[in-house]
Amino acid sequence: MELTRRGLLTAGGALAVAATGPRPAQAGTLWQSSLVRYDRRGRLTYTADAEGNRIPDFSHAGYRNGERPLPYVRTVKVIRPVEGDNTAHIQAALDEVAALPRERRGAVLLLPGLYPVAGTVYVRADGLVLRGTGDGDDPASATIIRATGNTPADRNVIVVGGAAGGGWKGEVPGTRTEITTDVVQAGAREFQVARPGALRPGDNIVIVHPCTEEWLKAIDYGGHDAGPPWKAGEHPIPCNRYVRDVTGATVTVDVPVFNHLDRAHGPSFLYTWDRAGLVTEAGVERLRVDIEYTGDPDQDENHAYNAIYLLRCEDAWVRDCTALHFTQAGFATQETTRATIQNCRALDPVSQITGSRRYNFNAYTYSQQILFKDCHASRARHAFVSNGHSTVSGVVFLRGVAEHALNSSEGHRRWTQGLLFDGHRDVDPRYDYTLGLYNRGRYGTSHGWSAAHSVAWNCDVSTSRLIVQKPPTAQNYAIGCRGTITGDGPFAQPAGFIEGADRPGLFPPSLYQAQYFDRHR
Incomplete structure (x- = not known):
């Protein structure tokens, strides 16, 4: 298929939609990867290497595997802030709605104002949503959860879902x-x-x-x-x-x-799987979590640990939220599948600058088919990261922005599979490499191979480095990325597949969106 303006307009609906990134005037400079490209019918085709490695289809990440848009859930209860600690006040409203029959549940709306919260708020029923009026810094128009104190130590501020259940080990008898x-x-x-x-x-x-x-x-x-x-x-x-x-x-x-x-x-x-304790169709929307701290922002840890945590969920979401001053994560997932975190900001963590801190957007253990879309991180050690080893796969970081990165976005440890960094961008990084699909050797708990069958597509690390290395039995890919794209990491290993480094015009500009449209043709 000739990649001309005529080709873009005539190759079929999916191709035309996928081409919305480059302007038509740029069409003459477009190029396709040798590993995933459009054929003459306007369908994506994939080429495997001699070991059978091929770029996977990442388009199933997110709420309902991308089959439906994020829902709008009707408001069924409205509250205002009260004097003092609002933990019990918010929880009572959520529990009241959770006690309704499933078909009558919906959102608890927190009107504008400042809500001090000294504990943890739980969104723990199917069909339950915690909603604010905006995530700005003005309590006259926004809903601000002010997380106070450190009791219990290292707590989460908002938890969507159930209790940790040890993964997906509940086996229906007779089905193995x-x-x-x-x-x-x-x-x-x-x-x-x-x-x-x-x-x-x-x-x-x-x-x-x-x-x-x-x-x-x-x-x-x-x-x-x-x-x-x-x-x-x-x-x-x-x-x-x-x-x-x-x-x-x-x-x-x-x-x-x-x-x-x-x-x-x-x-x-x-x-x-018996799905014990799983919560579905729940979310958090349009609010700000500001964690109170005192002292040096690069030392103080006497405050809440994570802002918003998805735990033992399916088809859950967080959208249009801001989290500030957490120790580890602004937004994290665990034992969660088919979730979307969209248009969220995890900013200015407060902690020591060392291990297990500042993972602003964190896919933790048993996180699969997670979509982080149009999110912004600042002052992170690992802004967009899988920290959940071999139980994590199928995670997409779409158009993420990491500002003032203190270390790299990456697969972090012990054989995470199927990560896609799509259109990731680093702004004014403070570290020499800021994106990694590589071997981390003896770092941490013998992290070793941090990612396999993972892709960096059309990413911009133009003032730092992207490290991509090939694991045994697998492959990692960096295609159409800008910056220093290299297989030379902190631990010597073979380079991964590198194609089109610093070459503008990669087509399609977004792999996730192209795969999504191709699947829905």
Whole structure:
């Protein structure tokens, strides 16, 4: 397909929509990646390397896997701030709405004002939303949650969802079956199983690739040169999915796997998850969380730890919110799937500048199909990060901006899979590299390979470096990025796939959006 203005206008609806980034006058300079490109029919095609590695489809990230827009939930209760601590006041309103029948639930609206909160506010029922009137700094028009004190120590200010449940381990009896396909390639959605009769379309399943000695040997035990090696059983790779179809012994799931499932490294299996304690269709909207602190902003930690936390959720969201002065995260997810954090700001953390701090947007353990869209971080150590090891996959950071970064946005530790940094931009960084899909060696808890089958697409680190390295059995990619794009990291490893560094005109300009439109044609 010739990438001319004529080609953009005639190649089909999806192609025309995906081309909205570059202006028509720039069309003559457009170029496509050799690994994912439009064919003559205007459909995306993918090229695998000799090991079977290919760029995955990331378009399933976000609320309802992107099948529906974020909903607007009707307001069913309105409150104003009261004198003193407002924790119980807000919680009582939320619990009142949570006690209604599911079809009558909706949003609790906090009218403009300052709401001191000395505890944690829980949004813990299906269909429940905490809504403000704006996230600005003027209480005359905005809803400001002022997090006071440090009791209990290191608390979360707002939690959406249930209680931590140890991952997705609740197994419906009699549903476990082994995957019999020899190799399920990263990016695949189909495979065969030994006992298909236990599965039905619509079942919520968990696929598990075991952490065996054979797999660890294949990935060089994490690839670090000091510290304790990764051990068998420590890092299984779970995938939270839905069954779309069962035909004979072949099962089709809704979202691709983001790592090869290779029987030579140990047989993978799946089971139906019991979904115990899961909260769905809940969110936070249009408010500001300002965490109170005293003393040096680069030392003081006597205050709340995280601002807004999604915990054991599905189809949840946070939008149009600002978080300030947290220790670790402004916005974090754990045991959460199919969530969107959109148009949010995590600014000016207050803490020591050291490990486990300043992960402004943090996909923590068991976070999958998470979309961080149009978000802004400042003064972060790891502005946009997966800190959840092998249980995290399918996370998209779309058009994120990191300002004054003190370290890198990255896959952080122990084999996160399927990260996409799409249109990421660093502004005035304070560190020599600010985006990393690489090996972190002995850093932290022997972090080793921090990301696999992950992509930096059309990112701008023009005043720093992007490090991309190739893990054994996998690949990482940097395509159409600006800045110093290199495989030379803090620990020597082979360079990942680098294409079009500092070459303008990458087409499509957004991989996530192109894949989304291609899937919805």
